[in-house]
Amino acid sequence: MPDPVQDAPEVGLPKESAAGIPAVLNSVRHVNDQAGIRRGLPAMLAVNQKKGFDCPGCAWPEPDKRHKAEFCENGAKAVAEEATRKTVTGDFFARHPVAELFDRSGYWLGQQGRLTEPVYLPEGATHYEPVSWDRALDMIADELRGLDSPDNAVFYTSGRTSNEAAFAYQLFARQLGTNNLPDCSNMCHESSGSALTETLGVGKGSVSLEDINQADLIIVAGQNPGTNHPRMLSALEKAKRSGTRIITVNPLPEAGMKAFRNPQYARGLVGRGTELTDLFAQIRLGGDLALFSAVNRLLLETDQRGEKVLDHGFVNSFTHGFEEFAEALLAEPEDEFWSRTERDTGLSRELVEEITAMVVASERIVVCWAMGLTQHKHSVPTIREVVNFLLLRGNVGRPGAGVCPVRGHSNVQGDRTMGIFERPAESFLDALGAEFGIEPPREHGHDTVNAIRAMARGEVGVFFAMGGNFVAASPDTEVTEEAMRRVGLTVHVSTKLNRSHVVTGARALILPALARSDRDLYDGQQRWVTVEDSMGLVHSSHGVLPPLSEGMRSEVDIVRELGRRLFGNDPVDWDRMADYDRVRDHVAAVVPGFEDFNAKARRRGGFALPHAPRDDRRFPTATGLANFTVNGTYAPQVPEGRLLLQTLRSHDQYNTTIYGLDDRYRGIHHGRRVVLVNPEDAGELGLADGAYTDLVGEWSDGRERRAPHFRVVHYPTARGSAAAYYPETNVLVPLDSTADVSNTPTSKSVVVRFEPSTQPA
């Protein structure tokens, strides 16, 4: 909802560097405002420490040598958000009817505090009402029992769920008989997983922090670590100081990639900080496939002229498909190739040649990426082309080189490892069946987009969400909300109030969960969980804060109680899993790499999962080799008078959780309804800086998609490439506009036109 009182953007100049003293001050302010010193200080001293809890912010790994303060400004905000003293109790819902909450912004909802007791919205009721845990769990069990088929249930997961909870949860769904396990990954790094599994045989990154440090060249494409992975800047700074060069590929000049003032060192608090980017390629939205294939072609041509720039030994021994790839890439006539490359990337031939020269001069190369590469129609081919690029010079499976998809949610990678996947491998289901004596379903389930389609068709009786904010995070808000309203029972296991609690099925439950920072006591014993970071390191996480209410339960306990109600304790002994060591024993028996899990998880610093390409250049693909692929030349085309819009994060949000209304590095304050437009595009479209406009999405189904009332900001983004924040703009992303192969919504590639604003300020 546009909120003209709250949302009144003011615009200043974008910043030239990230962090420094303002970041420290902002961390302290957020922690103090939300949690106060008594809760805030112990939380901040425990976050990311070996005996403490894993930061609920991003999935960037912790270095082996920890600082006393091993967190960043945005980690502090994530912790403050959880550790808040504010609570939402039963009487809150008596005072606020659902219809009123529906009109509140997501920011307001989140700011009300931690959920403390289960509440139920009966059919036709106007208010949620308190309900006992027993009654709530009985109701869910009854609804699940009453379904015509287990496939009429959908079990969503957001990536904060611990390994233990995720494992129990997928087991529950499969004992019930469905693989309908969509997760936030479907909207996030699914394209990376698809492309990497096909080409390298493992859908995860292949580098460690040590590799980042040893690389001669790091390419950071489609990622804004200054905001979303601030601790990555420390790793880049360290590499930089030992001679690494960095190329940044982005339509936006992001402050964090320009310079970093590391608040952990005096040099970061005074002075300009460390310059990070050596070469900035200001690419057009969706131009990365064209860029990487152009560099690959230049490498091939150089090699054919006799300068040995390819690693022929590696290509011959470890890869498949090189000839076909090279032939396809060289087929286009030179003139056409260059005019298309310049058009699709918005970069000059000279710049592409300069990038190639830096590549040739670098023995060891790492490519890092995030949503700028994964949320386009052609994301899978784009990432496959990144793999081609690395394979050409043998940059996989040796120190200082490899693929680095930087994950989002703090345990999104672990959840997938634990089996949260709508298309599980047969080998995983076999192991699960053997361990528990159950027959897991074999038919693939719904991912996020297909789950919404099934809801819209009225096929979903129960929608259960383990965390997250499904209706706000999903594309096509109005379509998704209509679909959600057709569900019978919606259940949300949540920490904070959000939009998904006010757009519900006929009946709805909200179940309050313990969060990462909360102490998890059972029978007087403190329990702990594990998580896996973006680089495949698994470690323990111990909550430290006393829970604000006895009404909150751990995610494992919620699943366990449901399991026992529906299936009893045979063949799966749900009650025993109250001891998380027993869950870990099961994981050890089912998931490769987790042998001896309980012992390894107790090691200081945890353990690394095996990764065949990284560890011994083994590629468990269909060909048994690393695959070169032929990826074509797609780039988004935009009709006259329209721009391509990317929907992205501000510095003051965690996905749909809004921490505040500032985006400090981009110079935006006190508001979120802004659209960043290149001044020359704005001139051609008659969009004055400071004017208000509606964003209107264009898609082949003819349905009108309108995001009203955005302030135009003239901003140095690439030509043709506009930007605005998510989730306000999700209404514009058509449900059917998804990436080929991965089915990820194209959140970074929405065709929009601009119409005079329909709502007064």
Ligand SMILES: Nc1nc2c(c(=O)[nH]1)N[C@H]1C(S)=C(S)[C@@H](COP(=O)(O)OP(=O)(O)OC[C@H]3O[C@@H](n4cnc5c(=O)[nH]c(N)nc54)[C@H](O)[C@@H]3O)O[C@H]1N2
């Ligand atoms: N503080 C904080 N931390 C977070 C999150 C958060 O919301 N807040 N979210 C977490 C999650 S779930 C995730 S997935 C990650 C997200 O981390 P990011 O991917 O960094 O997040 P976005 O804000 O979506 O930024 C996308 C970046 O890619 C660029 N980009 C967009 N399109 C293109 C393109 O076509 N080509 C290229 N080369 N660049 C492009 C944008 O300009 C922007 O810099 O962060 C995680 N960490």
Ligand SMILES: Nc1nc2c(c(=O)[nH]1)N[C@H]1C(S)=C(S)[C@@H](COP(=O)(O)OP(=O)(O)OC[C@H]3O[C@@H](n4cnc5c(=O)[nH]c(N)nc54)[C@H](O)[C@@H]3O)O[C@H]1N2
């Ligand atoms: N337009 C557009 N849409 C996007 C994106 C984009 O870039 N553009 N990005 C996509 C991406 S990358 C992602 S990952 C998704 C994110 O999608 P989600 O993961 O579904 O969304 P979040 O906003 O992270 O979920 C926040 C909610 O999670 C709950 N929560 C927080 N911590 C816990 C916990 O410990 N336990 C439980 N049970 N609940 C908890 C809180 O109630 C909070 O309101 O959004 C996607 N949607």
Ligand SMILES: [Mo]
């Ligand atoms: Mo994500």
